[in-house]
Amino acid sequence: MLCRRDELQRVQPYKVLAYPGFLRHMGTLDDATRWRLMSHLLTVREALTRETWERVTIHPNFEP
Numbered sequence: 001m002l003c004r005r006d007e008l009q010r011v012q013p014y015k016v017l018a019y020p021g022f023l024r025h026m027g028t029l030d031d032a033t034r035w036r037l038m039s040h041l042l043t044v045r046e047a048l049t050r051e052t053w054e055r056v057t058i059h060p061n062f063e064p
Contacts, residue, residue: 014046
């Protein structure tokens with residue numbers, strides 16, 4: 001696995017989009033807050049999936 005960052009990103013920022021409360025309450029936020037939130041979410045990169053991490057780390061020669 002090749003990673004161009006100094007550290008692997010371990011948090012999945014897009015998981016919040018799948019939370020039912022996110023969509024239910026998104027409409028109650030003011031426009032400026034919605035804009036800031038979505039602008040931030042669209043600029044962060046997605047982390048590795050847990051399955052990818054588990055598949056790679058089982059190899060004895062893997063170095064994080």
